Amino acid sequence: MISIGSRLSAAIGRLRDVVYRVDEKINTSTFGRIFRLRGCGHEDEIQDATFSREFRAGLTTFATMSYIIAVNAHILADTGANCVCKNQTDVGICSNETEYLICQNEVRRDLVTATAAVAGFSSILFGFLTNLPVALAPGMGLNAYFTYQVVGVRGTGSIPYGLALTAVFVEGFIFILLAITGMRHWLVKIVPGTLKTASGVGIGLFLTLVGMSYGNGIGLVTGSVSTPLAIGGCPPEDLYRGECPNNIMQSHKMWLGIFGGLLTAWLMAFRVKSAIIIGIAIVSILSWPRNTSLTYFPHTDEGNSRFEFFKKIADFHPIQHTLGAQEWDLSGGNGAKFAIAVFTFLYVDIIDCTATLYSMARFCNKVDEKDGDFPRSTLAYCTDAACISFGSLLGCSPVTVFVESGAGIAEGGRTGLTAIITGICFLVSIFFAPIFASIPPWATGCTLILVGCLMIRQVVAVNWGYIGDALPSFVTICFIPFSYSVAYGLIAGIFVYTVINSLIWIVMFVSGGELEPWEYNRKEYWTWKPAGRKPWLFRVFTKGQYWAEERLHLKKDGSDVRSIQRQSATESEEKPLEDRFSAASVSMPPRAALL
Template sequence: MRIKSWIHDTNLRVARSPVGTWFRLEGCGHPKERKGSYFFTEIRAGLATFFAMAYIISVNSNITSLTGGTCVCPEEDMADFCATNAEYALCTQEINRDIVTATAAIAALSTFCMGLFANLPIALAPGMGLNAYFAYTVVGVRGSGLVSYSTALTAVFVEGWVFLGLTIIGMRQWLARALPASIKLATGCGIGLYLALIGLTYSAGIGLVQGGTDTPIELAGCAEGMMDPDTGLCLSSEKMRSATMWIGIFCGGILTALLMMYRIKGAVIIGILLVSIISWPRTTPVTYFPYTDLGTSKFDFFKQVVTFHPIKHTLLAQDWNLAGKGGEFGLAFITFLYVDILDTTGTMYSMARFAGAIDEETQDFEGSAMAYTVDAISISIGSLFGSPPVTAFVESGAGISEGGKTGLTSITTGICFFIAVFFAPIFASIPPWATGCTLVIVGALMAKAAAEINWRYYGDAIPAFLTIAIMPFTYSIAYGLIAGITSYITLNGIAWILEKVSGGRIVPPNKDESDPWSWKLKGGFLPPWVNRAAHGKRDFWKPDEEYAEKTGPAEAGSLALSEERVAHEKGQEPTTARSVKSE
């Protein structure tokens, strides 16, 4: 009881401090305090997010180092791109160590800034999917792709600054707000399935499924070394026999779900830590460090416990000499731009909705401009470290499901990544099967958004379903959004044309059940701060009732409704709202 009392008192003291006011913890007295946000809950949520995405430290380094980085392949070995060159292999091992440090460092910096400046429980790191696109398509394994590693980093650097420009003019915010309601709801559900698929695969999960030959995807679950040497697929007789998979299912999945059912705090962290600790001894069938060359290399790194590996090869590796490379650079830049803008914007919006931070009137979320700004600048800084594009992480849902509602969650995650820079051997040794089932559970929580989709009208339902389905099937959030948006425009565009041409006679029978949509959103295209600055407001970064009076009935009405809600919660009369209505 004393501990509970101490926790309660500490939560209250922090809430009433400047820290609580800045992050709008419950009890701080701020009109927009976030209900249910408490100091220790935010810390626990931040730890949950970190443990759910700590795998990115090792996974991103493994994927990105496949490009060879800045390693140079001798001319005589270019036939197979140095596949058998021992010296080149040693160089790529150094690249791998560089990217371990780079991943932890940029994740720490970007996530901390997201929490401090945008006050959102969203973590940033080099994105899964984006790093695979960077490594396998743009640069290619051992440099066999479209452009060199250095040119690709240059494209990522430029992309970040273009993103910043799009944020300043409000394009990214407008895109998130202007998406039809069914697409926005479907995005959260699709990301949930995408997250579950990540958790079920080998690279970042329990290894329950894998790509097939007769079917696009098939059951797996093989133990180490039980793959068909010709196809690389799980042998039929060995499926579902992986000890690590079952440890992940029972200790990381069922146990975590049971703890969540009984409202045990820290359930996600308990599951991940338990599986990790079980997987560290080398003498067990579920060890993360088998007696192989790779396993021994991982264990040697793990035994260092505390170490700092400086970034030697990938720091400032951009190639600014683009003479004769304009086409290649342009292709890499454009593809990164359109994939990343849809991926990051959709993920960030869905995480904000999952955290309950969306304003249903404006369809924007608090701190959106700063969130997109931090994301954009982080992309460019990350490229200077040698990293693929940084993006919002869907694993943020693990912390949000633990109760994270404010930037303190992200700050905690950022601090953990900063510590991981020096404890990389420990955090890089969290096995993927320790976090796989956590991602599946978070996916299940995010899937509840499907219940709110308008399934009654096919013009809303079919694009929503395509958004949900294409995300996991193509392993891309961006492609899912492209499918949903284009199908929505096609179906509803044709229906609109037929209605106009026929003079209103050819109309879907239940069109009145469709979700209303308009590109003319409340507040306009430009960000609110631009409108406030245009009206001469000196502290244009802070909205107030004076701005509402200057900008007309639409914005004033929105403010009035907001103040009515605040007043209702406090049991007071909304004086400002009454004056706006009377006018």
């Protein structure tokens, strides 16, 4: 036993040396300089970024996002795409029409390929151009709105599938226009900083709820008739209308997911590298044998379908129905419905993507505390917009930033190399989709809960000292998980913020400043004027100062608030990484969680 242990220890040591040498060689190369890896010699090199760590982070992000391959295809296939049902007014008849069902299954396989291709291309392009560890894919929530509200089940909605894809295509170009002119950048900056921080906390709770749910998690909580949420954990056969009437907490799959989460947390406590990937892999492998209570392939029609797909292991399915399926005919009353669809996609995607992107940038310590911006933000918004239009060409709903990117950031991802590795994995999954689409939700559920735990630490950076900032932040934090939407959660927070602070301003204006709310001096400074550097387009073609300078806000004692913020940011940058988690600057998990 001692001999085996010694040999294993020696082998691990040799492997560690190999990884170190590979890291050193790649980090100091031109490749490493492009991504600002540690030791590359660039003045903006990132001290925490190494090739091996970015590689692990990319694999982790992919592992937590891979469910989108099957889930997105399943949701969008409910539209029927361009399949023709003989009786469009009766969904029940369509569900029994053999030709239609065969076509719908082909559409579902088309969308598996399309989803993986769009996610792969978008993540690689985004990572290379922005150098952010953030992956993109067709967004959850937006795909449900696209399917069940706009197109409708089997095409029974307001506009046909092809016209809805055209709306998504047009939306992407509008995004690009807003990004280039600086309007999207300005829309992000006018959101109060405390609400943007609160949105990150809300996303953490949202991920936790997703990780605990049945659809994409371990099944620990369910819905209920008498209460919004209830304890779950019953076997799938006992699940009735989304709730567990009996056999609570007796699901073997749930306990396997909890085991995987505890194992991952234990490995993270000892700073084991790739802890998240190890946890997901072990739970997935234990879930693949068929004749166990843990199987992901039960002997049902759905389980048999999954297993038949899983047995192929390597399979490529060309896109036949959804490629280039756009329609441009706005006659017959479709024009108004088309405009409504474009507008809805636009405002939901703006709020959803920008809130998530800001939270991910803050989570990996990319946000500049001086102006609340992150590097290459205009390029990031333009790239996201271009990917939206590209995705529609393959038949997908709007592409957006994925909150699951936080799993890769928690694993140590700090550069665009993380996103590129994730994108490569998605492209590879086009040929190995049967394997990657067979990662069960209870394997990734506890990972999402752990990421939520890391993200919620930002809550101490919310301005709780003034009710005009605290209450809107609290509403944002709560409404994101409870509404199951990042966009609507931030909308609720902005609404409360506007109403409360408008009423306070009216009272102060009428009283001539005599009536002032309690602790008003602790209010976070906010202005609607765009500040910081103007968009690159205007820097190229204009001279002088384009954006109005942000008003100089003075505290009652005469000190400049912005100077204080700059000084605080500078002091934070000078601190060691482990000491940056004070109440004023919580933006990333501790080093122990990154290694």
